[in-house]
Amino acid sequence: MKRHKRTRTPARLLGLSAAVLTAAAAAFTYTAATGTAIPNEATEPSAAPSSGATRTVRYDLGNKAWHLPQTGEPGELAGVVHYPADLGTGRHPLIVMLHGLHDTCADRKAEAARTAAEKSGDDAAYEAANAKLAAWPCAPGTPALPSQRGYDYLGRKLAARGFVVVSVGANGINASSVMGDDNAAARADLINRHLRMWQQLSAKGQGELAWKFTDPATGAARRVGFAHHVDMGNVGIMGHSRAGAGVTWQAADSHRKQWPKGVDVKAVAALAPAYNVMTEDMANYRITKTPFAAFRGTCDGQVGGEALPFAADAATGNRSGFHRFAIRGANHNFFNTQWSPQSRQVAAFDDATPVKGHPGKCTDREDGPPARQLTEPQQRHVATTYLDAFFRRYLLGDTGQNLILTGARHPDAAITDVDVTSAAP
Template sequence: MDQEPEYEITSRTTHHKRKIFKTYTQKSLHLIQSFSKATWKGSSYGATFMTMLLIISMGFDFHTGLGKAIDIVIFTLIAIPGTWLAVKIGLIIIGLIKKLPSLFIASILVSGIIIIYTLDQYRQLDNILPLAYTLLVVGIVIGGLVGYPLTNGLKKPVSIVLLTIGLIASGAFFYWLFTPGLEDYRSQMVVKPLSPVSSNPASSGNYSVQTFTYGSGNDKQRKEFSMQVDLKTQSVNASPMIGEWSKAREWFWGFKDTNVPLNGRVWMPEGKGEFPLVLIVHGNHKMEDFSDEGYDYLGELLASRGFITVSVDENFLNSSWSGGVAGDINGRAWMLLQHLQQIESFNQKKDTPFYQKVDMNEIALIGHSRGGQAAILAAKFNKLDRYPNNATMRFDFNYAIQTVIAIAPTDYQTLSDRKIEMNDVNYLLLHGSYDSDLSEFEGDRQYNGIQLTGGEDAIKAALYIDRANHGQFNTTWGDNDTYFPFTLLLNKKPLLKGEEQRQIAKTYVSGFLETTLHEDDSYKPMFEDYRYALKWLPKTTYISKYEDPSYSIFADYEEDVDVTTTSSPFIKVTAGSLLQWYEGELEYRRDKERANHGVFLKWDDSYSKNGHYTLNFSKPLQDPFNFNENSDLTFTAANLSEDESQESVDFSIKLSSNGESATVLLSDIMPLHPVLPVRHTKTIYFEEKRYGEPTEPVLQTFNIPISHFIEDNPSIDVKKIDTLTFQFDQPNGGTIFIDQIGVNQTN
């Protein structure tokens, strides 16, 4: 009997096994797919059910006043049909998206992610999302308008129309992007200048000026601090004060945080010393765009007037594409004190230009931006024995720092989460309303932290400058208060010119140093009342505050929440015919704490013309709070009216004594400026997210000579005042904030 070959049997067996495996695999895949579909469907229903359940559960704790059963029914109707309808709408949207070309969907997703990531330099996502969406939509619309005719040709009329619209839209967008911005509106407030009592402090002095540099001699980036340096210095170990020194930063500069250099640009008066010493330190900027060069205008001026001036290099602590440096404010402050040590050493060496030229008993620190905070922090460190954030590190400085000048300073909490407070140091604050970097008047907190105890003849002053920005105080920074491409969104049209802004800085910085270091009191009036300096300044609005030890405040509103009391136990407060009366904290444009309390008052002449806020004295004020013929009534006030009104607010101040009264109209002394609405950017959406409210209250110091009250009524006995009343008896209503009520003993 013939037999079938063995390989044929094996082949049929293998084929049969493959057929069985294929059938089994198909059934398994079908089962998995069926299971998968059921699973996805169940998951979808589960998510929808949980949403409905959550909404229904809210009805159990929501009270409409119609009864619990009706509340639950209402939320059930919202939950079941509402959620189901939302899901159906979502299905429709997804279906439409699926019909779009894959290239378009991928481009939108990828472009959106990249745009958001690129713009989010400050990790403030809520601020940049509107801008990111706008850029994406603009790109989609313009691309679509131009893309259609390019794809379908220009023979069709519709192609020509779309191409024309696309080109116009593109041109309009880029014109808007590169235009300087929008002019703002300011109501015209007439402020008459007072006659200056001294010469213009911004004028060059009588000294010729010598310039040179000192530094490590090993700077990779700048010849003036390396091969061309005039004086060599030792490096210092800054690692205990800072952190996160990246490899990229080390590569760029050529040193680590353990051996940072002491570099400085010096402007020195030629002639016999000793001269006061002034250090200027920049703030945070791109470290690759060197900032210390930007204060030469101050260096030349101050040196010509007899101040040794040094612009301190701290660029290696600035931000970069490679990241920032943690704890940089403390490091910046500590570095300033290291420079003082170095200059003190130079001052004792015969082979240096500093030899016996420096008056180490007359020192001033000037800082801009983060440098402004570093300056006051250095003055604080200077008085301490140990570093507050790490007490194992000892300090041994104790230099005679007499004066601190802060230009648009930051005010971060750097000392164990506490604000910086100092006693009896001369302090000047400058800030611009159009500061698009530090849009809030943060330096005002520093100003309030300076206490004048009378132990030293110190003064403090602040000048708020309308239309001044952050960067133009430094010639390197210019009018860009932020990084590209955000600079394209800034509203630069209202800004003062750079030369004008620096003219203000020269006038006030020089005048303050003449007052505090050269002890020339003829300049003091310009700080107490900015109108004495108006003839030297560009035309804009100024708001100023001032205080010295002659100011005795009996109502600073920091004591309690009782609106009927003041800082003095012998004063009671009454008020009447007001729409609003309460004590509270003055607010910044955004949410930062200002730590400045006062009284808020609102009135409307249609409601009553007898609105008043009165301080009642239970007994005559005693020294140092008493009034006399040579004293001033002093207080600070801010206009809080609606920004749309742009109207000045006026009211009367009345003193009463033994049945006699005398009244002075505020505007006869000095007008209370209208609110100053600011538009930092060209787009309202980015404006609101990044900068907050359009206005920010700024306090003006008012000093009303008691002699004016005596002129109004010679019969009044100013030494026995029993009431002080703010009388809201002028046309129009208003909202104001009042603080720091007291007496200024002018003689």
């Protein structure tokens, strides 16, 4: 039974792996003291200089251009691309971002019907409305819910740093029947499919993406010279929610052979990852050869507190760099603008649990510790700060970001506290 409001998975009985905190490198834990931000430190020159100006294009090869390997169900091959306006003469690291589980079709009438059915307890009406909201492809005349556009704020920031950033759609997976580890595997396969297309485009200017870029606003064709300007040997991936599990699966040591030829993933970030915590084979998630970062908000109403210990367990033995960030007052949905109330999008909601008698305070469970809830812009600002630092460090070699990644410096201390645990390389 599909519900638009995801329920928290039972906690996996895992403790923080001692190996993560003691092996290979010194591990540090810091908590920001609000109002004690340290001035910016000088950083090394960026390996991919950019003027800061960016542009955006999109591509869409069709709602049935790809099929889930487990079931054959259809999925889209679509993405929005943010990139430096001047690609120059060199190659730019590629970052691929993937969204998690959410409704797939922006059907407002179905949303209203589902809300009414939920209030009245009419299960049949609820399921009928839910089927329309969680379909793929969507019914004629019903637009797809563009979850991939929910990270535009992050894509533009990273593009201004010199990265080529593509956020891809996964509505087909969200509407499919795959669950648990199979869901993570399907998302990993989708990422690899996009990486293969970008490898072909970068190497020879050919393949499925050639001549397929359009203007996001007008739909007019846009010609962009990505050929020989994307460094496929220097790739970062970021997944939110269920896609957090997907990128961990994709970057796992045991799945590296599935990466397309010529592609090397150098950094993986799991944002509020919704792992299958009942998995019996951690080898499918074990990352020891790739820098890895995991993030979770203390007011996340969708993903339980077991997410960070699970990520730590997956990083056991990682000597490349492992970083965990617990963001005080952050929920689950505000990381994606399309899932957040200010967007007025279908199925957008605030998933944080309010604290009775304490307006403005939130938690992740009824008996959990309270925190001042971050606004949508605040939460995205903090996420951008730490994701930017992570990718700059491991894709551009900017060691000046180590101060942020180890918790020695808290650039957003005036906004909120961020608990940082780091096993630096």
